Every structure is written in C-alpha cells, then in structure tokens.
Amino acid sequence: MSPRPGFVLEVDRSTPSTLFWHGERFSLERLPEGSRVIYAPEPVDPLKDPVAAIRSALSHPVGDRQPLPSLLRAGMKLTIAFDDISLPLPPMEQPDIRQMVIEQVLDMAAEAGVDDVALIVALALHRRMTEAELRHAIGDRIYDAFAPNGLLTQHDAEDADALVHLGLTDQGEDVEINKRAAESDLLVYVNINLVAMDGGHKSVATGLASYKSLRHHHNPLTMQKSRSFMDQHRSELHSSNWRMGRLIAASGVTVFQIETTLNNDTFPPAFGFLQKREWEWGAKDRLGYLASSKALDRTPARLARQIFHSVKAPHRMTSVQAGEVEAVHALTTQHVWDQQGVEVTGQTDILTMGLPYISPYNVNSILNPILVACLGLGYFFNLYRGKPLVREGGVVIMSHPTPWEFNPVHHPSYIDFFEEVLSETTDPIEVADRFEESFASDPWYIHLYRTGHAYHGVHPFYMWYWCAHALQHLGAVVVVGGDKAAVHRLGFRAASTLSDALEMAEDVVGRSPTLTHLHAPPVLMADVK
Amino acid sequence: MSADRGSSNSLRPLRAARTDSSLGTDGDGAANAAGTGILRRLSPSALAARSGRARFPLAAPSWPESVPRPPPTPELGVNYDTDWSRRYPVRLARAMVLDNVARPLARVLASPLIRGNEGLTDLEGPVIFAANHASHIDAPLLLSSLPLQFRHHTVVAAAADYFFDRRWKADAWSFLLAAIPIERTKVNRRSADLAAELLDDHWNLVIFPEGGRSPDGWAQTFTGGAAYLAARTGCAVVPVHLDGTRHILPKGGTGLRRTRTTITFGTPLWPDEGENARRFGARIEASVATMANEASSDWWTARKQAASGTTPPLQGPDAAPWRRSWMLSAAPAQHDRDDGVEWPTRKG
Numbered sequence: 059m060s061p062r063p064g065f066v067l068e069v070d071r072s073t074p075s076t077l078f079w080h081g082e083r084f085s086l087e088r089l090p091e092g093s094r095v096i097y098a099p100e101p102v103d104p105l106k107d108p109v110a111a112i113r114s115a116l117s118h119p120v121g122d123r124q125p126l127p128s129l130l131r132a133g134m135k136l137t138i139a140f141d142d143i144s145l146p147l148p149p150m151e152q153p154d155i156r157q158m159v160i161e162q163v164l165d166m167a168a169e170a171g172v173d174d175v176a177l178i179v180a181l182a183l184h185r186r187m188t189e190a191e192l193r194h195a196i197g198d199r200i201y202d203a204f205a206p207n208g209l210l211t212q213h214d215a216e217d218a219d220a221l222v223h224l225g226l227t228d229q230g231e232d233v234e235i236n237k238r239a240a241e242s243d244l245l246v247y248v249n250i251n252l253v254a255m256d257g258g259h260k261s262v263a264t265g266l267a268s269y270k271s272l273r274h275h276h277n278p279l280t281m282q283k284s285r286s287f288m289d290q291h292r293s294e295l296h297s298s299n300w301r302m303g304r305l306i307a308a309s310g311v312t313v314f315q316i317e318t319t320l321n322n323d324t325f326p327p328a329f330g331f332l333q334k335r336e337w338e339w340g341a342k343d344r345l346g347y348l349a350s351s352k353a354l355d356r357t358p359a360r361l362a363r364q365i366f367h368s369v370k371a372p373h374r375m376t377s378v379q380a381g382e383v384e385a386v387h388a389l390t391t392q393h394v395w396d397q398q399g400v401e402v403t404g405q406t407d408i409l410t411m412g413l414p415y416i417s418p419y420n421v422n423s424i425l426n427p428i429l430v431a432c433l434g435l436g437y438f439f440n441l442y443r444g445k446p447l448v449r450e451g452g453v454v455i456m457s458h459p460t461p462w463e464f465n466p467v468h469h470p471s472y473i474d475f476f477e478e479v480l481s482e483t484t485d486p487i488e489v490a491d492r493f494e495e496s497f498a499s500d501p502w503y504i505h506l507y508r509t510g511h512a513y514h515g516v517h518p519f520y521m522w523y524w525c526a527h528a529l530q531h532l533g534a535v536v537v538v539g540g541d542k543a544a545v546h547r548l549g550f551r552a553a554s555t556l557s558d559a560l561e562m563a564e565d566v567v568g569r570s571p572t573l574t575h576l577h578a579p580p581v582l583m584a585d586v587k
Numbered sequence: 588m589s590a591d592r593g594s595s596n597s598l599r600p601l602r603a604a605r606t607d608s609s610l611g612t613d614g615d616g617a618a619n620a621a622g623t624g625i626l627r628r629l630s631p632s633a634l635a636a637r638s639g640r641a642r643f644p645l646a647a648p649s650w651p652e653s654v655p656r657p658p659p660t661p662e663l664g665v666n667y668d669t670d671w672s673r674r675y676p677v678r679l680a681r682a683m684v685l686d687n688v689a690r691p692l693a694r695v696l697a698s699p700l701i702r703g704n705e706g707l708t709d710l711e712g713p714v715i716f717a718a719n720h721a722s723h724i725d726a727p728l729l730l731s732s733l734p735l736q737f738r739h740h741t742v743v744a745a746a747a748d749y750f751f752d753r754r755w756k757a758d759a760w761s762f763l764l765a766a767i768p769i770e771r772t773k774v775n776r777r778s779a780d781l782a783a784e785l786l787d788d789h790w791n792l793v794i795f796p797e798g799g800r801s802p803d804g805w806a807q808t809f810t811g812g813a814a815y816l817a818a819r820t821g822c823a824v825v826p827v828h829l830d831g832t833r834h835i836l837p838k839g840g841t842g843l844r845r846t847r848t849t850i851t852f853g854t855p856l857w858p859d860e861g862e863n864a865r866r867f868g869a870r871i872e873a874s875v876a877t878m879a880n881e882a883s884s885d886w887w888t889a890r891k892q893a894a895s896g897t898t899p900p901l902q903g904p905d906a907a908p909w910r911r912s913w914m915l916s917a918a919p920a921q922h923d924r925d926d927g928v929e930w931p932t933r934k935g
Binding site: 067068069070071072073074075086336337338339340341343344347348 | 643644645647648649650651652653654753755
C-alpha cells in the first residue's frame, strides 16, 4: 500500500488531543474546535538497493556531466566534500548515507588509480565534528583510511592559506572557497537533502566558503527577501548562492554533485507514536506515550537531553541523483516535495508549533534560546511554499522550555550575543549593523572555531537573521512553558499554558481567530494556496 | 513586537487554574459528576479522569468526525476468527472465570433475581436467548445467570464494529463471553452463517435483537436476527427481559453503580408453520414487552394486559424526551424478595 499523503485535519469535538513537542518532553493538548492540524505525509518507500542506486546514479549522471568513472583518472587531484553534522536530523542509523555514497565514489577512484584524494567536511561556519561523529557519518573504513594521513579535514573558513578568492559575481558578491576544493581536477560533493533549502549550489558556495563570502547572503535583508528560503525560486538566499555557484563553475571548478533524499521515518519504533496521527494510536502507542512522557517528566533535563540525542533516526534513502549541480538539484527538490509536501488552503491567524529538542545546530548539544527562536521562526515558520502559513500580523505560538542555558564549548559566542546584543536590540538589521563585525572578527571566537568545537563567532547572528522574515511578518510571538526571562530577552511573550497563549494571541489578532497547528517533526512543507 | 513583561506572571495562577476546563482536559469533574461510590471511583474512566488528563491516551482515542474510518483489517470486525475461543482448554478457562469471578461479581453488583428459569428445565438446546439491551453489563450478567445446562455452551452475538474493531478487544471478548462478531448495521452473510453454524453445532446463542444498547432506558425496535436464525435452524427462542441493568452502567455512563436487577426468562417460542421472520420477531418482542410489564407490575396484570392487547410498548411512549425519562423509574426496581434465599434459586 502506498504511503498516505499529508493531511490537514479540522478539529472537531471527537478529535483527540494533539501531540505537542516541548523540547525534551511532549504533551497532549486540546485544540479549539475548528482548528486545523497539518500532518506530514507518511514515509515514502525507500530504495530497495541503495548501493546499486548510488552506482547507477554515478554512472548515469544528469545534466552536462560525464559518468563519474570516466571523470576519474590516475594522477588527478580528487576532492570529496560532504555535509556536516547538521544533516540529517536526528542523525541517522548507520550506515549513514554519506558513508554509502563516499564508499562507492572511492571504489571507483581506486579502480581508476586515483592517488591524490582528500575528504573535506563542508562545515562553513559550523563547529568541527568530533572523531566519533565523523566515524558515525562516514564509517570506520573511510575514517581509518584518510584521517590518520591528514587527508580527512574539516573546512576552515578562517584559514587564509587554505582559501582562494575566485572573483565577484555580477552583484559584487565575493566568492571565496576552500582552496583544495577549488584547485582539484574534480570536486565531488556528497549531499543529504533533508529540507528543500539544502543542496544545489548552496552545498559548495556556502559549505566550503569563508565569512567574506557568506556575509553576502547570510544577512537580514537577504533573509527578509527569501519567502521562503525553503522555496528556491522565491529565495534571495538561493539566488545569491546560485550566482556564486555559477561563478565557481565559470572559474573552472568541476563539481560532480551527488544529492540524496530521505524519507521522513524520523523516530525508531519505540517512539513511533511521535509520527502517527493521534486518533490512530494503538495500545502500544498510548503505552509508549504514557511511559515516555511520565518518565521524562521525572528525568533531569540534562539526562533527558542525552537520551534524546542518542536516538538515531531510521531514515532511509528515497533517491540519489548525480551530475551537474542544477540538473541534479531540480530532481532532488522534486523528491523532497514528494515526501514532504502538504497542500493547505488559506492562511491562519495563529500558528502553533511544538518545538523538539533538536535543530541543525545543536546536535549533541543544548538547544539554547537563540536556537529555539531559529528553529521556530527560522525553520518551522519557513516550511511553506506560496504564502506563509500564518497571515501578516498573525501570531506564532511555540512550545519549548527555552532554558537560559548554553553549551560553552559549542556556542561560546551565543552566550555573549544573548547577553550583550539581544539585551540592546532584537531588530535584525540593527543587530547586524552594530554588532556583527566585532563578533565575526573576534580572535578568541576564531580561535575556538578553528581549534575547538565551537561555532564561528558570527553564527548566532545568522541564527537571528534566519528569524528576520518571521519577525517582520508576525504581530507577536508567544512561547509556552519557556523560561520567562529568556523568552523576554528574545523579545517574545511568555505564557505558562497553551490557553494563556491563545488568550494573548487573541489580544493581537482579535476574537475568534483561526488556528493551525504544525504537527512536526516529521518535517513537512506546506504548499499554501 | 515587544515583550509582554510581567503580564503572564501575574495571570499565571488564575489562568493555570482555568486551563483544565478551557483546554478540555477533564480534571476531576467527570469523576465527581459520576457520583461517589467506590465502584464509580474505581471504574477505568473515573481513574482516567482523576489522573489529571483526558481519557485519551489512557483510553483509546476517539475518531475525528471529518476523517473517514479505514475499512477494518480483514482479521478484525466481522471477519475475526473466533474458533479458538470454543476449543476445550479455552472453554474450561472461561468456565472458571465465569463461575468464580463473573457470577460472584454479578451477585455483588447486580443482585439478580431470576424468574422463569424453571420453564427451561426440560428445554433441550440449542436455544436462542433474545433479550432487551440497556447496558454493557447485560451480556456477562445474562451469561452468568443462565441455567447450568446452557451456561458453558453459549456464545454471545456482539457488534462486530464495536467489540471486534481492535485485536485486544476481539481477543478479550471472545475469551470472556465466547463472543462472536455480528454485523448490526446491515445484513451480512458471514455473520448469519456463523451464528447458524454454531446453532447447528448445538451451541446456544445470546442475542440482543435491538442491535445496541438503549440510549435512554426504553428499548429500541427489535430487529429480525433472532427470528431469522430460529426460522433457519428450527431452534427455540427464549425471550429474556433484563430489568435494572441500566442503573448499573447506562450507555455513556462512566461509573458502576450497585443495584438490584431482575432477569425474567419467558416461555420458549418456536416459529409457527408458515410464519415469516418478521411476524415471529414481533412475537418475540411482544413476549419481552409482557415480561417488562410484569417487572413493573405483577404477573397477573401483565397477563391480562397481554390478553387484551394493551401491554405497554417496550419502546415507551411517543412523547418528548423529558417525559420519556420521567416515566422511567428513577430508582431501581424493588422486588419482594427474601435476601436470605440462596442465589441462584435453582441450579441446572
């Protein structure tokens, strides 16, 4: 039986309570009659033989590219770059897609006698991955073959000697990327497309770029013009990346793009109820919910976080395509939509969302208040095509504990951003104008980024810019169950319960508002008509 | 946007207290409304209500009205295979539960007064027991009150869409009541064939011709299932009237309440030569109506009214809902009985 498509439920008196994520916890909340709940499509069937599919894709590329085996030759310089820890979410069960794809690429390279091969983690300004995380992503076999010889590196956006400036786009944007990648005879990029924002020219133009290059599209104005950044054709973020990608290609860098898509089988069977429609919960699902929710209520937050971050998603590959970047990405985007698209009619006054424990930037870490804002207003709010789910001047209600808590190893500059910047202003443009440069060039943050496992000093700014479209669009943001001080620091309103939040929202949007709940994860994309 | 400093804090206690009702969580209200008896407090729904959240997820979720139900999986509903529940080890286990758990429990809960069972002494099976239906307690009460020659060789016709829609429910009811799935909303060959086969195989059958529990205490019109099966198999139909069970657990009720009940077995009926199922069904219903009349008056009055055709209909008066409710006895029927008499009054 084919998987069921996404679904928009209209809540009636017979509708059971609806699951809301709340960080490392979840609860069942009763939504008012007439509310809508958007459910993701069921996981599409995975590829039966992913390895065979990968080999087939490499041998039958799309767009203006030769088959990979014919591009490989002895004496050439080959670089394989791949996505970092931010994808997929949650991290998938082994074997990770990156391992499966890179092993096939290396097999072909070995057959062709290619000796000069290097692997680069396309970090951009993200934190460096740990050995354990790398081993999980690419497997022990690859790690042991390359890491000890210094051939597995993590992109360093602050290493001037390892960067090369390729020129300016027609809009005057600097294109500066990893030197080894740029000077290779062939750059193979291995991507995992979790959401429609990922992949395409963004893989290289962002993943292997420097701050000097990134700042042209990672800024408030670009994000405000991206409606949404999940819709490539209406995203200024992507337009900028596409200009850069074309310049990279014009500079003689041959990119062989390999993109993969996943089904949205997000949680293992023990947490299967998290991705089921509540009225279809069987006895096992209800038992699982009761046992886990009661246990989590009594579990210290730190331990609950460790438990959840140890959860590996049973994602499976649904497609793999390789070849020229734009041709590949067109196919990839279609596969993503096939899995995640849900048609929704009309906007809503109030959009509710339960935020989970994880975002792309806190894998094995804390979802600090800035990341809470980014997850809700950056990612969830932008999961649309056409029009935002919530009308202009509407209200977003997010459920998350929003603790005033940071991981000092991973997010050192976030702490100062929260203390020093957001206490002054929450306006993204003012934030950028007054504070960005000093954080981006702070030598201590740069040192931690380059040698430790810290996000770049400017990264919290980007997280705030990610919210820029939503902040401009919304009348108010209410956080349910959040740390009041932290929520107020973000410029949002704090509510202790959902009913409180709804009353607060009514003060903004008027009486008898329409309400829509985004039942995610699993990830879905609302096609709003 | 601006932070609404302080507002949420100042409203927190008031709003938090308001949350349960406004968000639809039942809180203690359901339990309190249901009454104060210990049985009520221990009922699953009262426990669920008192646990501080709505019945779901402790109980199965309700199904949104706007979402069409998927067709039942082939293994459930009317297609559920109950053969296993009639195998000897299962029958033995069920007999032990019925005699050692259900009967004592029924005695505590329902104090059943059994009338008319002496007329079944010489009756040879298989037999169809056709009873009115007001409560979930009806089936276990009737089954545990049947004379011994029938009790452990009887199956209960149960709604396929209600008792067999989930695996655990189907398994539980098949074991506890030897329930078989019956399609109640439409004619289903498989349901009818199964019941007829079991009767041919000398199993007795308990059936509730109303097709479901009474919504307001008055009976619903009898359907022709029992009459059809009797006509098809030649079995006797024993009309049964259950009085008082709606006070224990009415439809939609959330708690159990202890009360006295009366089970009246009528004279066995057979379809007359050339009598169709519809007319025979009407006779069965009339017989139950006479017994209902007897429960609210006395045997002689009921017989006289039956003879004159003035027996009050089982379905109650055609009047406004409040009048129908008004006319029902609010209190459980009180019987002249000697509580010292051993129950059941007769074995076998």
